[in-house]
């Protein structure tokens with residue numbers, strides 16, 4: 001698609017994305033440096049968490065460089081015939097990183113691997129629905145959005161009920177780190193479909209505002225979440241979680 005987007009990030013949006021690039025890159029280095037203070041047998045959550053920010057670093061590098069997007073026909077503030085910059089690279093990031101975030105939580109809770117795989121599959125359905133919905137120009141996009149929200153509700157159920165009970169059975173220290181990181185996740189993940197609804201979905205906000213909205217969510221959902229998770233695991237032997 002050789003057409004350029006009418007609704008695209010300006011220098012301000014690009015600056016936001018470059019800021020996130022450095023936050024994600026710096027977090028990756030810090031998580032990996034911290035892993036060196038632990039024996040190899042105790043690094044699983046460092047590796048998972050550093051992978052998340054490593055992938056995000058490259059996604060943000062792409063968006064800061066105004067790459068990884070395709071122009072999609074939209075109606076913006078009742079003006080038809082406009083093209084919006086849709087960053088598909090965001091969904092490639094989420095396709096890799098949201099399963100890793102779920103692994104951080106579900107491994108902490110000691111959930112069995114068939115359940116973890118199944119929840120990741122449902123998560124993939126959610127992300128792909130968001131991608132396809134963002135690329136569809138008709139109101140059918142809200143059909144994809146609805147399927148994605150159904151997937152999110154199921155994930156919230158597993159995290160909030162089943163995995164929480166499992167974490168509490170492993171001890172009050174495991175229960176505490178799971179509750180902290182799980183609560184942060186539930187709060188943030190519910191805000192993503194809202195951001196999508198006003199950005200890629202409804203075209204209510206400008207791509208610069210989209211940059212700010214998703215960037216705040218991602219900074220909290222990846223580096224801040226990761227720091228809390230690793231801190232919470234400091235006195236927990238992975239062997240207790242079957243790892």
Ligand code: RET
Nearest residue numbers: 127130145148149152189192193196221
């Ligand atoms: C979409 C649109 C379709 C409906 C739903 C969505 C949810 C997305 C979520 C994304 C989470 C991303 C994270 C990224 C990085 O840390 C795909 C926006 C429900 C929950 C946590």
